[in-house]
Amino acid sequence: MKRNLTLFASFALLFCSVNANAQVTEGGYHPCGTDQMVAAALAADPVLKAQFEEEQRQAAEADRIAYQQGYSFRKTMLSGSRSAQQSPPQYIIPVVFHIVHDYGTENISDAQVLDAVRILNEDYRKLNADTAGIVSTFQGIAADASIEFRLAQLDPNGNCTNGIDRVNSSETYVGDDGSKLNYWNRARYLNIWVVKAISNGAAGYAYLPGSAPTASVDGIIILSTYVGSIGTGNYTTARALTHEVGHFLNLLHVWGTGNSPGVTCGNDNVSDTPTTKGWTSCNLTTNDVCVNNVEENVQNYMDYSYCYRMFTNGQRTRMHNALNSASGQRNSLVTTTTANATGINNPQPCAPIADFTPVNDLYVCEGGSLTFTDVSYNGQPTSYNWSFPGGTPSTSSDSVPTIQYNTAGTYSVSLTVANAQGSDNFSRTNYVHVLPAAAQYTANFYQEGMENTTIFTNDWDIENPQGNGWTNATTAAATGTRSCRLDNTTAMAGQTDAFISPSINFAAMNNPVFTFKVAFAQRAGSENDRLRVYMSTDCGATWLLRYTKAGTNLSTRSATTNAFVPTANEWRTETVTLSSVQLSGTNVRIKFEFESDGGNDIFIDDINIQGATGVVEAEDGISSFNVFPNPANDNSTVEFSLAESQNMIVDVVDLNGKTVQSVHSGNLSAGMHRLPINVAELSAGMYFVRLQNAEGNYLMRKLLVE
Template identity: 60%
Template sequence: MNQKDVFLFLIVCFFGSLSISAQNVDNTHDGFLHCGTDQQLHKVFAEHPELKAEFELNQTRAEEQDAIDFRNGYQPINSTEKIGNSSQMTPPTYIIPIVFHVIHDYGTENISDAQILDQVRILNTDYRRLNADTISISSTFLGIATDAKIEFHLANIDPNGNCTNGIDRIFSSETYIGDDDSKLNYWPRNKYLNVWVVKSIGNGAAGYAYLPGTAPSASKDGIIIVSTYIGSIGTGNPQTSRALTHEVGHFLNLTHVWGLSNNPGITCGNDGVTDTPVTKGWVTCPAFNASHICNANIEENIQNYMEYSYCTKMFSTGQRTRMYSALGSNLGQRNQLSTVTNWAATGVNNNPPNTCAPTADFLPSDKVFICVGGSVTFDDISWKGHPTSWSWSFPGGTPSTSNDSIPVIVYNTAGVYAVTLTASNSSGSNTLSRTALVKVSSTTAQYSAAQYFEGLESAAVFTNDWTVVNAQGNGWTRVTTAAATGTASVKLTNTESMLGTVDEMVSPSINIDLISNPVFTFKLAFRQRTATDNDRLRVYVSTNCGLSWSQRYSKLGATLSTGAATTSSNFVPGAAEWRTETVSISNVLNSTNVRIKFTFESEGGNNIYIDNINISGPTGINVPDAGIQHFDVYPNPIQEQSIVTFSLEHSQKVNLQLFDMTGRVIAEIFSGTLSEGAHQFPVQGNNFLLSGMYFVKLTTSEGRSATQKLLVN
């Protein structure tokens, strides 16, 4: 934002805050619609100058046509393709078949059919001027707030001639950064309006659309929109539920009311539609008499659907005429959408629609790691047609088959098991199998020794004893291209295309109880790609076979990085780029069955490597005062952090402090009552302490004490 923009932004905010106490308040929310359409167009035009030239020519033609249409009083075009409608409402002039492609990773972005149906209802309400809030349209514009007579009907026949309910679901990590690459399973644009629903779009945009003739290719034409902007129910909400009304306006050749050259609030602009006044655009909803910004005596159409504010509720008659022109033009093949032939081809006249056979799909409860004797709940999420019967197969489970829609299955034998669902209704059936889905562990730990050490040198051990959970993209892999010691480590190949993905790696079960004063360390190597990447590594422990996890370590971005510089090329660590990480496991010191989980959340940074996963007692045992045993600090000298370990002969109050050379208390590490047995506490390291010698001192209520030197380099 330059100075001028800041100033203009403040003007908008000023009027925005005025509206709270003024009359005609539409909306006191401070949010507004972030539409990515103009940004996307400028990006495409930079790559395809020929599209820009054609677009500008078409916009000039549309503006000239608008001037003629305006002189003629914006008479609606009489379509010969009206269809009969038994309701009292006048029939629509245009019916556009629509399909929603929900791109999902089994998260909340996999929105329900009901939420999409609610969105279609809102779209048709807005384009037929059936919205209840027309009552609060400014009197200046009430006369031109038009019934656009355009309807959107979910497709009932897909491009292959098969049954559909107009809702398509695709499992893909493309949901995390919604862009043209996320436009999977495109249906021909001359038959359908494609709407892709994703979890998020870069820059916080709610969505974007291509105006006719501006898509870089036919298969990218249509609208992409964030799932929380769909409908007013479920993960949607009423305030933001008109984002698609706005984006469809773009699809039908409407620009923002101030044009498409910049964000709202910057310069007075024109949309090539005569009956919508020149404006800078609005992100707030001031009183109508406070909206005369560009011309002193001309009220601006702040409630237009092509504004950014959340008080929009109308299209103008001029905008309708411009949309009709788009639907009559072969630009972007829009003129083929609303024809008798296409209504038949896409089944939008089917009333009631056919019942489609289901496409089988299901979700386990999070509990895919369980101990022997544990249970897993499976949710049917089949789509396209509602199943009326379910046939499940659960090898290794009890029961091993089920006909419930939400079966609960107990697993009594250790192993890794597949699950199969056949979902059926009167129109047919469909089967989905997911292999290696349920991991059932023995309650007896696989590793029981005085030390646990995994240097990843054995390929068989990593394959057989570790579990890699990789939903999409690259997963944790054993490599011999880098190692802290020996020749092998585990690596996650992390690139910009991994953004948003989560990768897990789970250890075999370990008996920690046999390890005296255990300290958990591992070797890490990681680089950022750019200084703003915030990739995160977390480490968790579980004492119930992975059913639940507690987080013990979390680092991100520059703190996670083990090298000073960022690197855009493929990161392979040198010997000096490995760092020892220490993880406090004070919560599981006496557990006989512990699993460790490494979770990496990618923000598109560079590769990460892990090696030498080690749980062992301190090397040099200090013999302190009676009543306190095994008092030690490790690693020493301190790195990112050290762990203080000790055992108490019996429960008592203790005080654990960090002193500097002068005897000054630097940190109160712990003060309180501890139980008998082993304990450990982290000491934050070299980011917090100046170089030098420090002392960690434990004193007990029995008057005992123990002291250890701690070096900071």
């Protein structure tokens, strides 16, 4: 390859901003995000940038000299009586995989990680079977990179590890430098973080030596579906890790100075890789695009063709030079001290670290059963000792026990696992939710106006697994002063948050209609924000989808990039179609679930389930309906305004619809009214305050008595 030393003075141009999302390959694979991340790191730190550029200049100069010598020095070291493939590797790098997970498919198995390491070692020793398919032009320079990767056997504290660390965190849905949890010293370990999603749309990214903004983010982050060829992986995507490790060891994309493949002819400062624009498809025939009659190395691991299968001798030399350089502490990865500190030459079994997760859900009706599964790691347990307070049986020695719960309540679960190397215990409190077999609400109506501040502590369940999500808020309201708001600005793409109703007896209602009010504005670039409504007739063990809307279908106004807070006319009433299963359900729960695509907040208000004989909405001149204080323990006040004088019945009813206190009956003048409720004579619990006019139309607000 022709060399151009002036190129290095303007090296930063190589890393102009890259929109990784634009680079999906012909096969639909995700691109690599390395250029983008390195560019951002260098732009933010002029000192880092200057040092990095000098190191890159030196690497290029070293390549130039090695090329003049025909890369012979390294070749000699690999030759001898045995073939290169049979020689011991020149370098062995300790590796730790940090599986950042939320107990989903991204929590890939040990076997899948081992498979990824196998593929890495094949590719870096030229033992990959598809070497046979390297086109003839490059057969002669396809290199055994002579680098081996071994899972760490000792962690930074000297404790036994299998080199596969597992961290339960919502960062798995984010996938950026902040998701690089449990970093291990980069001078001793190549850190590889495995996540469910990567925020810049890439399959993964690495930092070139000397380009990481801090040591603790140096390493590789990669999608769980791009690790190994089994489980959630496949052999094509698995080679992306080979590509990222190439970056970690200072290899550039083969097209070098272009932002994206297929745009500009360039080079990678490796003298035996031809000038190319780079490829997003596997064109092995007419690919002399940059220089006439000079075939391009489409099959190189550092291209995007996804038919990659080789490094060149020059790339091997450049990686070896990186492992002899202090840049990014790569040289300390391959010392005897590091090998000893990480135990890579002394594999040994470890004690397990206890962990578990439900097989399905954590909600069950009284008398129902739940199944749990062991997901302990670091060592294979030989015994399981579960504790299930409130369950039957209350202990188990199975790895996947099924437990019956007969009494409503919230219960803890604990697991101790052990093998010959040791034991570990893990407990979760308030983990299992057992609901009464009989519905909590049995009146011929149900209404939730979101006016009660304690809705999520006393009545509805909330599931915000990643922290911020649904809250009871005063930001906006369809009626009253409160609604339920989802904080979508801090939500991560793919995050789901839900709130779940108490149990309601639909069968007690006459052909009920289920409505709620929604307000939402789509944000450009976030077309997949989605609201779903589910219903369960088995206390939440299983859920049936009854409503789903996203993007413009969900929106109640035009799209906006401003923070959305609905006005009064930006609410829409939605009707949820009920099946016979729900219509006849004596114990029905409703779940509102929002899946974030990072757009605007969404608001829900006025959830009504109303028999056909009733009328929920007062179009009758009643406004400013409120009950305060709420919750209450001695007195409370019902407040409302009438547009004109009319006969009104105001009473407090229980969850069965029975009147328990008559507040007022008779004519009231136009204007604001405040009537006292004698809370002291009511038992603790949930009630409705009901306003009813002469036509029989009514409005209700919940009242919680403490």
